[in-house]
Every structure is written in C-alpha cells, then in structure tokens.
Amino acid sequence: MKRFLQDDRESLVRRAALLRISAAALAQNMKSGSFRSLYKGQGIEFNGVREYFLGDDVRSIDWNVTARMDRPFVKTFEEERELPVFFVIDRSLSMSTGSKGKTRLEQACEAAALLVLASEHISSPVGVVFFDGRIEFSCAPQSGRTHIMMLLSKLEEFPDGAAPGSVLPLALSGAFKLLRKRSLVFVFSDFRCTGWERELALLGSKHDLVAVRISDPMDTRLPDLGTLDFIDSESGMRLSLPTSSSVLQGEWRDDSNFRKEVWKKYCLTHSCVPLVMSCEDDPLKVLLQFFEKKERPRL
Template identity: 30%
Template sequence: MRDIPARIRTNTLPDPAPVPKGLDTRIHVTLPHLRGLEGPARGLHFLPRQPARSVLNGRHTSRLRGRGLNFEELRDYMPADDVRSIDWKVTARTGKPYVRVFTEERDRPTLIVVDQRMSMFFGSVLNMKSVTAAECAALAAFAILEQGDRVGGIVFGDDLRAEIKPARSRAALNRFLSALASANQLLRPEAPTVPPQSINQVLGAVARIAPRNHLVIVLSDFDVIDDQTRKLVRGLSRHNDLILGLVTDPFADNLPPDAKLVITDGVLQAAVDMSDSQVHRDLTEFAKRRVAEIVDWQRQFGISVLPLTSAEDSLVQMRRLMGLGRR
C-alpha cells in the first residue's frame, strides 16, 4: 500500500486489480467507472465566466480569476504602447522609457485534492462520502482537461499520499484516476488501523506544489480541523483560486435521538447512547460547528465552497451547484 505514491511518480502504477462482478459503485469506485464519467462531465467548466446560478460566482463577478500573465521582456517604448505598461523604475534608471511585455498563459494548472481516509468511508443514504468525492473529482478533472488546462492532483488516505503533477495530457489524467481508484478500493472495514494523516499535512503539500496562480479544488469531509487549517486555507486563497468541496452525509445532521451506536476504529470500540439528550446535543452541535466554520471561510477569504452530499447523485448535484439544468 505504501508504494503507491512512488509508483505513480515513476508511471509504473498498474490499473487497479479486477474487482468482483457486480461490485456496488455506491461503496467502491473502479477505474472504468471513473473513466465513464468523461461524457457526463461535458458542460461543466471552471472558467471565469460562470452561469448566473453557479456557486462559483461571487455577488457580482466570478470568484475564478482565470489564466494569468507571464512576463516576456522589457523593450523600448513605442508611441502606440499603453502608458500603463511603462516600467517606471527601469525608465528612471536608464533615462529612456521602457515597457514591460506580458503574454497570457496558454493554460492554467489545476490541482484536485481528494480525501480517501477512513473518515470518508461512510454513507447512510446513497453513496459513501469517499465515492462522492472520487466521482466529483473525476468529473472536475475531465471538465478541466476539456477546457484546455493542465490537471493533476493529490490523492491521500490515512497513510498514503499520491501526487500527480498538473499536465495537459491524457496520461496525467489517467494516472490521477488510477491513483483515485486504488486508494478508494483500500477502504474496507477490515483495513489495518493506522493514525490518520491530517488535512494540515496535505494542505502543506498543496502549498508546495501550487505556490500561486493555480486552481485548487479540495474534496473532503475536513475531519479534524484547527487554527492551523484555517491559516493554511487563508494562505492558499491569497495566491490561488481555491474551491472547497465539503462532503457531508445527512446522518450527521439528523442523528437518531433514541439509537444506541457502537463506534470503532477497528481495534477499540465505544458505545454511544443517543437517548442521552446531552450526548445527542453535543454530537449534533459538534458536527454543525465544523460545517459552519468551513462555510464561513467563504466569506472571510473569498473562496468558493461546494456543499456536496453523499445522499445525492454526484453528477446531478455538480450540475445544479454550477448553475446547469438536469440532463
């Protein structure tokens, strides 16, 4: 399991092993299933011009800044040049006017970060949260490659992290989907218990790979966040376009008031009596506080938050959130 990141970097990762016939794709995704989302992804895009009802729009304009500019050269000022392009420091130093010439980036790198930790291996209505995150990641990856931009990603589990450098190529997309399917199929009730990798470690890796002018999409339930998470999100949002796909399950919003639950990490287990009103209230408020804090980052940092749920078809909700009709 631990050699997955190295095999991705060296492009030696084979397709995930064949899965049993009739595998329930609400629980685990397969590489063919993810590849099959290419057609449905058409119509989705992550360009600055968004439909009016898209959550990627701000109050007046798109939250997405689009492709940046690359500095090309300094040259002598010509009468037809825009005076705003004059480099006044160079002009003052040399005694003659110079202008800075820029060219628009031909494409823009996108990094899709997908959480496949054990906290995501839960679902009470339709999909596991891990499946919803994987499907939405695949839809976004196909849409971004289709619009001509570079796409790569980070797939992380409790004790693995695979990094795929953004590239405008089908090979990079296939490596990303293969890593995603492999990590997803490692999620099983009998999986060995290990200390989970923190979201802060992953966001630190994102800052290293995408220092500026990237589109960064993070799909996670954001299990266990703290002040450091907030600082990392704020730092990423200053120099990149940041979209947080917050994946939730309705069970957390409607905890049964009379249930007796057994919670386990695979080794230890604890009984939780939800008929105790204080226990029920504490757990409900804990779940709501985490969601409210992440949604509030949208206001604080000017980022976009996609509220994704494991209780609804991934394509349907992605199209709705991006202001598109049902297909």
C-alpha cells in the same frame, strides 16, 4: 476495495467512457467563463511591462519599474490557455463513513473523476495528492490520455487499512510547494481534523481555491433508534448516545451547523470558495450548478 471499477483495464475504459458523457456537459460550463471568473483577475497571467500611454488603467502601473526608469510603465498580461487543475483528496478514516449507501470518500472521488475528465476536455493539465494519516500519492499536473487513465484508476481505488489520523495541513502545504504555476485547486475533505487553516489560506493566496466539504445527512439528523454506540473512526473512542432525545438531536444539529458556518466564514475570508456536497447529492448536478453561478465572492 473498489466501488466503480473492476481491476481490468477494459472496465476502466468503459467507466471512463460513461463518465465522459457527463463530464462533457461539465466541461462546457467550465469553458463558459464562470471557470475563469471564480476570482477577480482569473484567466490572465503576467506577460511583461511597457511604457504608459494616455488612457491606460493607472491600477496597472508597475511602480518599481516606474521608479527605476523615471517614467511610468504598466504591467501587461495575456490570457492563460491551460489553467492547471489540482485535487487534494482526503482518504482518512472519517471519510469512509456514510449513511445513504455511499461514503464521503466515494462521493469525493466520483466528483473528482468528473472534474478530471472535464479538465481533459478543455486541455487543462491535471494533478492530485491523496492522503490519510500520511501522504499516499501525489503527482504534478500533466496532460495526456495515459495520465488521465492513471488518475481515474487511482480515484477508483479505496485501499483498506488507511493510516489513522489526517495530514491535511501537510497535503495543503505540499500542494503549495508542488504547484509552480497558478492553478485551480479543489480540496475534497470533511475538514474534521484541526490545524489546516494556515495552510489553506497560504494555498489560496497563490491559487484559485475551492474547498469541497463532503457532508452526510447524519451530520445534522441522527436516526431515532434509541441508545446507540458511536465509534470515532479516527481515535476509536466509543460513546453511547440516546438518539431519541429531542435535546440531543437539537444539540447535534446545532453543533454541526455551527462548525459548518465557521468553516465557510474562514474560507470566504481567506481567498477560498466553499462548496458543500452531501453524500446524497448528485455530484454532476452540484458541480454544474457551481459553475453556472454568475455571482461569486470576489476574493
């Protein structure tokens, strides 16, 4: 199934042109400095060492080299010109849910498409991994119009018959192995599976990491429609719930908010910036606000 585009290349080009109009504004925000200050130290990479001079920051002393040479040396850095951007995109069955005319997966892919084009605009190489119950597709960050159009085409594809389950931990560990240079990594998921925490922390230890939790209004507000049958999209388990019950409504809301806060706390304490994006949000507006923020957690 495709949501944004038809199968022909001309439609893809037209859609990309429309996205580029929005992505241009997003690219300006990514270039403004916020993009390179999401984390302490972002925007520079190690260049070498030189002898210490009076007035140098003592925090930059390379103690290993200093010990070997028997005199102080400091590390030198240079600004990174092209910080690679990488996307980890969850296509598991739970991402096909949505109550406002747009699924979580559609929202994630629209946001990712904007970021792909914005990254191209500032000459950053782009890569991606798609997964459901298995790894569906992955490629290392690359540049060039042909590569960008291929990624946009992949983002427009919503295959039927996703493999059950979620291999989010495997996708995160795979990204860690694939990305040799420090990169800006966006993880788009509903984070409903388990066992991803260690791999997320490991990825955040090496890269600048943003976890985008795709939510839906029904996560906290059930429709008041009497007794309804709910089906777990991953396990197929059925459950009848009295949606008109105020007790159930409160427990549903509280449980969802609790799980979200636990997720946020874990991200913030493991070198990862959390971002919540609802299916009813304008993804461009959310991303612009995200990059416009001047105060961010120092991770």
